[in-house]
Amino acid sequence: MATVTLSFTLSDFGWVPLEGLFPRVRFVPTDAGVQGSRLMPDKPVYATVNPTTGAGTVTLSTTHDILPSGVGYRIQIDWLMNPADPEPKYWAEWPQVLYLVPGVTDLGQILGKEVRNDMVYVGADADRSDLWTGFQYNPVTGNIYQRIG
Structure with a gap:
């Protein structure tokens, strides 16, 4: 059992960071899980995102040895359009479940690749x-x- 720290860059499709929009990136487990003797609820884990550059990091448990088999993460992003209104108005979700193995440090290394042990x-x-x-x-x-x- 292990954790990995993933890095990524958050931007719009023009490669412009979401500066001033207070983006939040969360990794939501698809189910509660057990890893070794560690019992983990499906509580989201929030990444740290630099609002100026879009550089982000998050530390997560690897999924290759979590029970039940097939537990992964959904990546969700929300942001504000008006900082005076504290409720996010827009959100996005990566369409696939993310599975993590030891040694992965860049989100681009793993997105779109299948890593389930089954x-x-x-x-x-x-x-x-x-x-x-x-x-x-x-x-x-x-x-x-x-x-x-």
């Missing part, structure tokens, strides 16, 4: 260590590989 990759190149699935099966050799860590 997934199986099948292919003639199934001994590749860069595939983040739990098991790999090579139908040519008959070998089964398990990702560790």
